Amino acid sequence: GNSVTQMEGPVTLSEEAFLTINCTYTATGYPSLFWYVQYPGEGLQLLLKATKADDKGSNKGFEATYRKETTSFHLEKGSVQVSDSAVYFCALCSSNTGNQFYFGTGTSLTVIP
Amino acid sequence: DAGVIQSPRHEVTEMGQEVTLRCKPISGHNSLFWYRQTMMRGLELLIYFNNNVPIDDSGMPEDRFSAKMPNASFSTLKIQPSEPRDSAVYFCASGLGAGGNTIYFGEGSWLTVV
Numbered sequence: 001g002n003s004v005t006q007m008e009g010p011v012t013l014s015e016e017a018f019l020t021i022n023c024t025y026t027a028t029g030y031p032s033l034f035w036y037v038q039y040p041g042e043g044l045q046l047l048l049k050a051t052k053a054d055d056k057g058s059n060k061g062f063e064a065t066y067r068k069e070t071t072s073f074h075l076e077k078g079s080v081q082v083s084d085s086a087v088y089f090c091a092l093c094s095s096n097t098g099n100q101f102y103f104g105t106g107t108s109l110t111v112i113p
Numbered sequence: 114d115a116g117v118i119q120s121p122r123h124e125v126t127e128m129g130q131e132v133t134l135r136c137k138p139i140s141g142h143n144s145l146f147w148y149r150q151t152m153m154r155g156l157e158l159l160i161y162f163n164n165n166v167p168i169d170d171s172g173m174p175e176d177r178f179s180a181k182m183p184n185a186s187f188s189t190l191k192i193q194p195s196e197p198r199d200s201a202v203y204f205c206a207s208g209l210g211a212g213g214n215t216i217y218f219g220e221g222s223w224l225t226v227v
Contacts, residue, residue, distance in 0.1 A: 034215070043204055043218035089156065093214075098161075098168050099144060101216055105155045
């Protein structure tokens, strides 16, 4: 079946530190992969996505590369800011399962000045 | 576009009462999802509709929960009777229902059952 596993949180970093949040997946067929971000008191928003192997999604300084060989889609940012404090969700969508979305458990990030 | 619209944004109700949450998806979208989010269990998919038809309702907790989508522009999630353990944030999301397409979330309905 389809599933997403992401690293446990919470993660606490100092401003300007390098961020990596690991995400691996199990899927039938060729899924599309997503990172969503949830700020306090809000719904989830799309951060970036990649629809095929070796694609790199990027937005707001964040990036993630679709690695089919390692079934991974790790989120990275070179220099985090306080405003990046949020919960980050990795997700996949596969046409083999009716385009249903599968989300990871979320990783909470706190950036301190 | 107005985005996914959910109502009510906040609701406090007494145990045993009926609760109805409403969702208006983005115009033109043909897939709709209801999720529940709690600290303990994280984000859980309750039900997924495609072209107004329920495709997967395996996440609906029990018979007290029901969801309908009478047309492409409206869906409801009903809890009857409500219990304190139903307290959570309920999100509705919609999308174009094709592989690779993003789904867009509403701002959520914050439910407290006392």
